[in-house]
Amino acid sequence: MSERDVEKNIDLICIDDSKCIVCGACVAVCPTEALIIEGLTLKSVPERCRPCGQAALVCPTGALRCPQKGEKSKNG
Numbered sequence: 001m002s003e004r005d006v007e008k009n010i011d012l013i014c015i016d017d018s019k020c021i022v023c024g025a026c027v028a029v030c031p032t033e034a035l036i037i038e039g040l041t042l043k044s045v046p047e048r049c050r051p052c053g054q055a056a057l058v059c060p061t062g063a064l065r066c067p068q069k070g071e072k073s074k075n076g
């Protein structure tokens with residue numbers, strides 16, 4: 001895991017930059033716009049996340065970990 005991964009290992013969405021190909025599939029499926037693409041980078045907006053787990057399900061590379069409702073965050 002890189003330093004960037006650690007920075008992005010926030011409460012609800014964990015993005016593994018080494019796996020993300022910035023395809024936008026997770027952005028398209030997220031119902032609360034908790035994932036956005038800025039430039040060539042996927043970013044998360046944790047305060048928008050309502051942990052439904054949909055983004056992780058559609059990721060073709062396994063780059064996302066989105067805890068589902070009821071799952072305890074590592075950081076919390």
Ligand code: SF4
Nearest residue numbers: 020021023024026059
């Ligand atoms: S679906 Fe996966 S590979 Fe595509 S932008 Fe989202 S995290 Fe990256």
